[in-house]
Amino acid sequence: MTDLVALTRLCPPPGQGMGIRWSTIEADLGMPLPRDYKQLADRYGPGTFNDYIHLFHPHGVTEFVNLTGPVPGRIRAQLRKDRDQGTHPVPHDPEQLFACGSTDNGEYLFWITDPATDPGRWRIAVNEARGPRWFAHDGTLTAFLVQVLTGQFQVPQFPRSILDAPARFTPSRPTLWKPEPPSGIQPVDTAAIRAWARANGYAVPLRGRIPPEVREAWERANRP
Numbered sequence: 263m264t265d266l267v268a269l270t271r272l273c274p275p276p277g278q279g280m281g282i283r284w285s286t287i288e289a290d291l292g293m294p295l296p297r298d299y300k301q302l303a304d305r306y307g308p309g310t311f312n313d314y315i316h317l318f319h320p321h322g323v324t325e326f327v328n329l330t331g332p333v334p335g336r337i338r339a340q341l342r343k344d345r346d347q348g349t350h351p352v353p354h355d356p357e358q359l360f361a362c363g364s365t366d367n368g369e370y371l372f373w374i375t376d377p378a379t380d381p382g383r384w385r386i387a388v389n390e391a392r393g394p395r396w397f398a399h400d401g402t403l404t405a406f407l408v409q410v411l412t413g414q415f416q417v418p419q420f421p422r423s424i425l426d427a428p429a430r431f432t433p434s435r436p437t438l439w440k441p442e443p444p445s446g447i448q449p450v451d452t453a454a455i456r457a458w459a460r461a462n463g464y465a466v467p468l469r470g471r472i473p474p475e476v477r478e479a480w481e482r483a484n485r486p
Contacts (some may be wrong), residue, residue: 264438265404266301268410269404270409272408276307279304280321282303296373297382298402298403303329307321309432309434310372311411315407317371318362318405318433324436338359338361352396354372354396359373360373364465368460368464369403369420372386372388373403374387384399385400385401386398386401387399389419394462397417401416411429454474459476462479
């Protein structure tokens with residue numbers, strides 16, 4: 263049984279496949295992609311496993327979960343800065359780390375892109391959202407998902423509660439546009455929102471637009 267078959271039995275996909283033009287995606291990225299990931303992304307589409315693990319996808323509904331968007335590059339730049347400044351130890355060469363997913367707690371999943379020309383041998387790494395720990399998995403992204411969702415191993419950074427309910431996949435839907443608040447409302451310190459979000463387990467980007475659901479949660483928690 264292949265890892266993809268095991269995953270689809272564990273978490274039935276929502277549709278029949280997307281027919282993604284991978285040659286175009288790989289040309290945009292300037293690198294090949296693992297065969298297992300291409301099958302996985304084509305079969306499932308963008309979405310979340312167990313309401314916790316968000317896979318980056320060529321058709322991600324926001325820039326924060328789009329494989330070809332700006333986030334993987336931003337994360338790599340931050341890792342490079344962390345290593346150079348000694349902020350957090352980075353056990354892998356940042357130039358060989360490419361972000362392929364994230365979690366609700368703020369961790370990121372990476373491909374360790376070594377060797378660069380043989381993506382079938384790439385391993386998976388997971389960092390800690392607010393600390394120095396890293397975890398490495400010697401296998402494909404699909405195998406990683408199967409083993410995490412069946413409890414075959416525990417990623418130290420992940421909460422055990424992700425296995426409290428049966429394994430499931432939830433497709434992502436585009437966020438509806440909402441009008442900007444009236445200009446009379448005072449601007450909010452976005453740094454304060456990011457600090458509150460991280461303290462309360464929300465994943466927020468280091469820079470750029472704060473996801474609407476995080477902003478709404480902050481507003482609910484800080485209503486007079």
